[in-house]
Amino acid sequence: MPREAEISVNERAFIQEALQEKIRLDGRAFDAFRPLTLTFGDEYGVADVQLGKTRVIARISVEVTAPLPERKFDGIFQIVTEFSPMASPAFEVGRPTDAEVILSRILEKAIRRSNALDTESLCIIAGLKCFALRADVHIIDHDGGLIDASCIAVMAALQHFRRPDVVVEGEKATILSAREREPIPLSILHQPLCVTFSYFEEGEIFLVDADLAEEQVRQAELIITMNQHGELCQIAKYGGATVDPLAIVSCTTVALQKVKELTKFIQSRLEEDAKRRNVGGFMAELSAENAR
Template sequence: MNLNPLSDCEKGFVLEAASQKTRLDGRKRNDYRSLKIEFGLDWGSCLVSLGSTRVFAQVSCEIYQPNNSRPNEGVLQISAELVGDNKLADLTKINQVLERFYKDSKCIDLEALCIVAEEKVWKIKVDLSVLNMDGNTLGCCSISTLAALMHFRYPDVVSTGEKVIIFSSSERDPIPLSLHHYPVVTSFAIFEKNDFIILDPSFLEEKVCDSKLSICFNNHRELCGVDIEGCACLSQELLMNCSNQASIVAIALVDKIKSKIKDDLEKRFKKLMQGLEPKIADESDLKLPEKLEIIGPKNVEIEKEEIEEKMEVEQNVVKVAVDTTIATCRESIKKISVLKDSIPNDLVIIDTESSESTESDEDDVEVVKQYNLTDSRPVIGKYVVSDGEESDTIVLD
């Protein structure tokens, strides 16, 4: 999220590219960035990624007392906020523009949200969380708002006159919102001196351009609102060209949202929903190591556990064969040689710690365990394995 002011070099670089009718990311003037729409497990939860700009939308509902001026209509509220403690980005303008475009265009049938006239209505609230700002934040918020509203379902309600009964999703299927049309905001950046107008501007292009133009069209190619920010002089011909292009973009975006919602409903019917967590994990480059190291002082218990675990993991397995001599190499060396003429069934392993005398003969050595020659055994302690007196000695830890 780049909220720092631009340097003169950055501004000059973007303006030089605009004078040559070129965009820094290689797109043409009418190209849109890649759009990803993902729905969560809850109704009305949606994550929209427009390039690097990401907005999460969540629609909720509650029973509310209607306004005195409109006692038979529900309430629609849209609120956008920036995630984190950074207060440099003011999203008040986005809240005002979205509420004006969606409320004034009457895209939602608010009368269908009435439960009891003058007493109880549904209040629909759209909470937008801007996760990253990389240009065209208003357009990304508009797409996430429309997708969340189309995806949202609210509980079925019955009024008996005396009381209001709200049914859960297990008792009755939730009801989708009644939408008359589907408005979408399309943003343009205008470089007046260079006579250069671009669609879906990036963060750098928005900061350097002379004016920003936002046009809201629905899927019926009906104009729902216009917002102009900047000092550029916009001619009638320019507005008409941008409007025609915005209407085409709006139809394509609405079709994509409908297709995504259809796929989501099919997954819900087949119970294949995974939510947003796997999608975010796939896109994230942050990976935790398999083993986390503890930073700071270690106590004795932790060190003891680590040593025991290391010994268990690093145990070697030795195959005992004929003509092999095994001896312990601690205080004294005690050997048991395997006879060459005959192959014994068992081989005795010596434990030096259990022996009382360090100079005792082989007969005085205490027998700890017996292993068959053909078995593989773990080595506990330190042993010397050799095939003969003249061969090299191998030390196994």
């Protein structure tokens, strides 16, 4: 089975000794993220996130379907992850790795189960028709930090997406095109984001946003999901080393600061994209002169 190229013994020792001297290989502080870029596609609901050399693309799609029998007043929302073989030799189509299972589980708990999206707003006719929303997460390049980058991509894509408006007459629902009526943004109740802490030396050293080399050396990871209001949505720990409770409290403080910064960054990029799309507006399109 294909797998990631393992780090050498010398590289492992070098990274560990550098961390003991309070030095990261790329010169970052222990609580610093790598350079983050966020761009949106021409269509609504496409977010391209680059965190260092890691790249994740999230795409939101929607269709009309029947709601689940046990949830007649709710729409449907699901998150699907796809690991491209070109991102890492460890990824193979049709054979999910542990990393893919963990990522799917974390995103499910962080976004869907925390009710970040108001699924009741996706209901069209109770028990008959609803919007089924799907978030596809594509891993394009893998250099560590997949969970944090994927969560940023999904939340940014959800806030960027616009669903079509609908007219309901009795049990008949008519979906309107963008030309007929302006699409509607989704109802986002809160904006949870993940911050992953990698720890070394039996929990004495914690790093934010570890790259792939640091991930291969770490003893375990601690994933904290919060929103900008300080509400804790999830804490997940993977790995064998134990974590001191006071260290977890310290990590939540750092995570809150990072979540506030990331939320502000996403909002600024959304505003920039909105300004870019609204240049001239629809009236300018109607009054545009002939190119001849």
